[in-house]
Amino acid sequence: MKAMLLNTYGSDAVFEPTEHPKPTVKPGHVLVKIAATSVNTVDTMIRQMGEELPLSPALPAILGMDFAGTVEAIGEGVTDFNVGDEVYGCAGGLADLPGTLAEYLLADAKLIAHKPKTLTMREAAAIPLVGITAYEGLTRANTGENQTVLVHGGSGGVGHIALQLANYFGADVYSTGGGEKQLALIEQLGATPINYKTETVADYVAKHTNGTGFNVVFDSVGGANIINSFEAAALNAHIATTVSMVELDLTLAHFKGLSLHVVFMLIPMLHNYQREQHGKILTKLAEIADAGKLKPILDEQEFGLEEIGQAHERLASGKAMGKVVVSV
Template identity: 55%
Template structure:
């Protein structure tokens, strides 16, 4: 089969199209003919050497949508011909999705939303599972005020929609006025340019009290802005806690901090079935018109996967970057 291989760590130029052996599904696995794969920031980090990736030469990519072509032993709930989606590869011990086929752990998959194309479905798994994990951890109540940092980013644009569906008043930080319009179209009640002083938008949208919940998809030093924006006793969820910062604001407000690392079940093998459960719920929400993915308009295929990674590195994508495989 054709696949994009990473021979050594580095930039997008290290990715090359190659012919590799087609995988065979083992016990608990299904063989999926991949129609579309989506990129995520973690793919670039692994490409640059983050030590959670598969051994080199490696096939990168976690997200996929495709069709089941074969079923291994001990698999239930899937049949040949099923259209599926999931976050099922690209880390240690798992094949990647920038390829024509993947032998995927069936627990990491679900039948794709009926109302979405393969391209659209491929854009959802990693970010939707991450956002769902964050929603579970912070337990938003109807009427609460929620701030989402990175309102049209991968996780952010899903978190905006989920928080709104939970009955919250949602404010999203964005980089430009154009991005703000997109976030509002997705359901945000209001948007603020990310360079705005925290005290200013806390005063405008919470009368100075602070947000009940902050979803931080930026992390690092931005966590300090998240703590500043949160009310006393509030909850902060972050997808990036790889930093060293002063937790004084957290202590002073008695905040709770929830770190979300959705790749753990894939890396450890524990809790994988929960991902499939979440994806089934996401499919129901999508087909009910309550959730939709935001896709970058650029078109890529396996031969131009390096260009897709260059766009990922640039930070200029407007929505999820999807690579067409078939």
């Protein structure tokens, strides 16, 4: 099969097209003919940082985590899928799991689900990592009806899914953005836009919550921004963040009685821990998408498999709106 291989890591590492052995099916797994894959920030981090990240695969490596495609073969013990089924998931590209920048993928059946019927392969491939992350964060934060939810970075990959899911859960949704296009997208997706460049946290807390704060804050920006999340939160509120590798003073969180949920959705893949939860979440996300309540935004630029280097550059440039997707 054709695959895009990395033989070195680093900022100038080049993906090289190569003929690679096609995987053979094994128990508990399915062999998938990949139609599309999407690029996530963690993919670019692995390419650049290599061994500095404990989750990077050994070289030579096939990167890529998300995919959508068609089942070609079924391993022993797999009962939920059949040959010819259209599936999607986040199932490779780190540690000892070969990635999706190839024509075929051997995927653990626990990590995948049937593709949403109403979405294209490219749309479905955009969902898994960001969708699981958003769903896990919002559900761990007990998001529900009549709550006020603030999503930081609502036009980003995780954020634009999170605000749609918060709407689905019945919340009153607000989201920060920093430009006209971002704010327009946030409004289009059903949230009240907040320009963090022109409004202080105190300003928008007073404006939208009468000064009491938000019940849930989903922070897809993270880092130093978590302090803004603490400030924006109501008493006894929940904060979910996807980026928490930072030193912070938790005094404000203490005096507000906040709960902090750190979402790192790669844990089941890295540690083979409760992988079936990913399959269950993806099944639920497909149900929500087929109900017309979830649709990923795809960046306007399209890429083929041999253009994966350009796709990485597109994501890293910060100019992409929505997910960067690669057709295989």
